[in-house]
Amino acid sequence: MSTNLANLLYLITIVSFVLALRFLSNPAHARRGNQIGAAGMVLAVVVTWIKIGTTSWWAIAIGMLIGGGFGAVAARKVKMTAMPQMVALFNGVGGGAAALIALAEIHRILPEPGAPKVDISVAIVLSALIGSISFSGSMIAFAKLQELIGGRPITYPGQQIVNALVFLVAVGSGVVLVAGVQDEWLLWILIAAALLFGVLFVLPIGGADMPVVISLLNAFTGLAVAAGGFELENNVMIVAGMLVGASGTFLTMMMSRAMNRSIANVLFGAFGQVQAGAGTAAGANGTVRPTTADDVAVMLAYAHKVVIVPGYGMAVAQAQHDVRALADVLESKGVEVTYAIHPVAGRMPGHMNVLLAEANVPYPALKEMDEANAEFPRTDVSLVIGANDVVNPDAHNNPGSPIYGMPILDVDKSKAVVVLKRSMNPGFAGIDNPLFVEPNTMMLFGDAKESVAKLTSAVKQL
Amino acid sequence: MSHNTLLVFELTILVLAIFLGFEVISKVPTLLHTPLMSGTNAIHGIVIVGAMIVLAQPDKSAFTWVVGFVAVILASANVVGGFVVTDRMLEMFKKRAPAKDDEGS
Numbered sequence: 122m123s124t125n126l127a128n129l130l131y132l133i134t135i136v137s138f139v140l141a142l143r144f145l146s147n148p149a150h151a152r153r154g155n156q157i158g159a160a161g162m163v164l165a166v167v168v169t170w171i172k173i174g175t176t177s178w179w180a181i182a183i184g185m186l187i188g189g190g191f192g193a194v195a196a197r198k199v200k201m202t203a204m205p206q207m208v209a210l211f212n213g214v215g216g217g218a219a220a221l222i223a224l225a226e227i228h229r230i231l232p233e234p235g236a237p238k239v240d241i242s243v244a245i246v247l248s249a250l251i252g253s254i255s256f257s258g259s260m261i262a263f264a265k266l267q268e269l270i271g272g273r274p275i276t277y278p279g280q281q282i283v284n285a286l287v288f289l290v291a292v293g294s295g296v297v298l299v300a301g302v303q304d305e306w307l308l309w310i311l312i313a314a315a316l317l318f319g320v321l322f323v324l325p326i327g328g329a330d331m332p333v334v335i336s337l338l339n340a341f342t343g344l345a346v347a348a349g350g351f352e353l354e355n356n357v358m359i360v361a362g363m364l365v366g367a368s369g370t371f372l373t374m375m376m377s378r379a380m381n382r383s384i385a386n387v388l389f390g391a392f393g394q395v396q397a398g399a400g401t402a403a404g405a406n407g408t409v410r411p412t413t414a415d416d417v418a419v420m421l422a423y424a425h426k427v428v429i430v431p432g433y434g435m436a437v438a439q440a441q442h443d444v445r446a447l448a449d450v451l452e453s454k455g456v457e458v459t460y461a462i463h464p465v466a467g468r469m470p471g472h473m474n475v476l477l478a479e480a481n482v483p484y485p486a487l488k489e490m491d492e493a494n495a496e497f498p499r500t501d502v503s504l505v506i507g508a509n510d511v512v513n514p515d516a517h518n519n520p521g522s523p524i525y526g527m528p529i530l531d532v533d534k535s536k537a538v539v540v541l542k543r544s545m546n547p548g549f550a551g552i553d554n555p556l557f558v559e560p561n562t563m564m565l566f567g568d569a570k571e572s573v574a575k576l577t578s579a580v581k582q583l
Numbered sequence: 584m585s586h587n588t589l590l591v592f593e594l595t596i597l598v599l600a601i602f603l604g605f606e607v608i609s610k611v612p613t614l615l616h617t618p619l620m621s622g623t624n625a626i627h628g629i630v631i632v633g634a635m636i637v638l639a640q641p642d643k644s645a646f647t648w649v650v651g652f653v654a655v656i657l658a659s660a661n662v663v664g665g666f667v668v669t670d671r672m673l674e675m676f677k678k679r680a681p682a683k684d685d686e687g688s
Contacts, residue, residue, distance in 0.1 A: 155670055166632070177651075180648070188655065189662070191660050192661065192665070204672070207668055208668070219630050221654040222630070222654055363600035365623040366601070375613075464613060471615060471617035471618070
């Protein structure tokens with residue numbers, strides 16, 4: 122197959138990717154878009170396969186079977202609540218592949234006579250650097266989300282300096298390589314330093330900031346792939362990689378705007394260590410009012426309007442189906458039930474929407490922050506399920522709070538607030554929440570799934 | 584096409600892709616941000632094309648062989664996993680739950 126014909130067919134792939142993104146503008150045909158994108162991907166693979174001929178075809182086939190088999194099984198088996206770590210994992214392997222391609226290319230080019238072209242070596246350095254950071258960073262994000270390592274920010278004195286030094290080593294060896302020192306070891310050093318940097322850079326970031334980090338790593342892999350496209354002079358990799366780069370950047374900006382913090386602050390602020398371990402909200406300036414499922418059930422059943430505010434705790438307890446069941450029972454009693462979704466609730470952008478969609482909650486009932494906030498003053502009961510920082514009034518009232526200025530869901534404006542929580546431990550960000558001691562707040566302690574199930578049966582009996 | 588002409592051409596489509604990306608993605612509702620992430624995740628699986636090209640080089644060293652092979656594995660996990668996960672998610676977004684169907688299950 123000629124290069125021209127291949128590029129022409131790649132253009133179809135590019136169009137299919139753009140359509141896939143375009144179709145995502147509406148949930149009604151989003152799935153079709155994804156299928157179009159997948160078809161475009163198949164086309165690109167077939168075209169490439171015909172173009173490269175039969176060299177090592179069996180190795181490619183075996184590699185695809187192993188990788189594809191793993192991907193398919195993992196993607197099918199994973200629970201919806203574990204989605205953020207799956208996204209992190211698939212993101213990481215893509216970045217790793219881009220870094221490996223850079224390594225193979227430098228190995229091929231350096232022995233050739235003459236210096237490599239500058240743009241090619243720049244592309245190699247960039248895809249090795251960004252791809253490696255994305256790979257190890259995503260793996261750490263995966264480990265944090267999978268709770269293989271603690272979700273709390275990990276910090277130590279001089280952290281920024283160590284990180285900066287490691288990053289400088291990576292960039293420095295890249296610069297030396299581009300400047301014309303033809304030594305493959307430079308790329309090895311670069312990759313090793315970049316891998317280390319990826320680890321160091323994600324470790325200090327707390328669980329609550331994960332949506333920003335995952336979006337950013339997504340952008341990184343896209344950029345690494347685009348750089349790989351320059352290495353191999355491959356249009357479809359350049360365009361597709363850059364589309365992802367743009368998308369990831371956009372989401373990163375959205376997420377940090379939703380937290381009213383700069384991206385730099387999220388990445389280097391490591392917030393949470395300030396008040397970490399301060400699980401003393403009770404004694405501070407008010408008392409916590411524990412309540413029982415039966416009491417809450419009465420409140421809910423006789424309310425006109427109930428707003429459910431889900432957070433990461435709902436995901437951890439896998440309570441989304443029970444929440445839906447509770448909402449069904451309430452609706453059958455004539456109560457209006459909606460869901461208020463904070464943009465950074467959960468561990469990735471749109472996390473709560475996916476979970477509730479899994480539980481068959483119709484998406485028009487999911488309200489975004491602005492819309493939800495307008496409704497709280499006429500809400501009888503706000504049911505906060507496993508959310509903490511996104512409903513913390515300190516964001517409005519306490520200039521000393523690490524989350525001061527972050528837009529929140531104003532549940533404290535509703536007539537009553539019921540918070541379902543495992544215990545009085547502070548949330549992942551480790552910040553006290555005065556909402557818990559406000560006069561119109563009641564706490565229902567226990568596992569979210571069990572509490573919601575109890576509420577459902579109690580409401581049924583009324 | 585000379586190398587530099589090609590480079591300029593590639594840079595052109597790169598920049599256009601950035602604008603196109605922002606344009607298309609700004610239309611995606613927050614409701615679908617997770618599928619957007621995982622969908623774009625699948626799209627950067629296009630790195631599989633590069634991995635195939637590396638592994639298909641004639642007369643390659645054992646080193647390139649291994650590196651290319653691992654790259655193909657990683658990239659295909661990315662592609663298949665990405666699209667399947669996204670499909671699973673998008674399947675769930677329904678306007679209204681079927682009235683009776685899921686009650687029984």
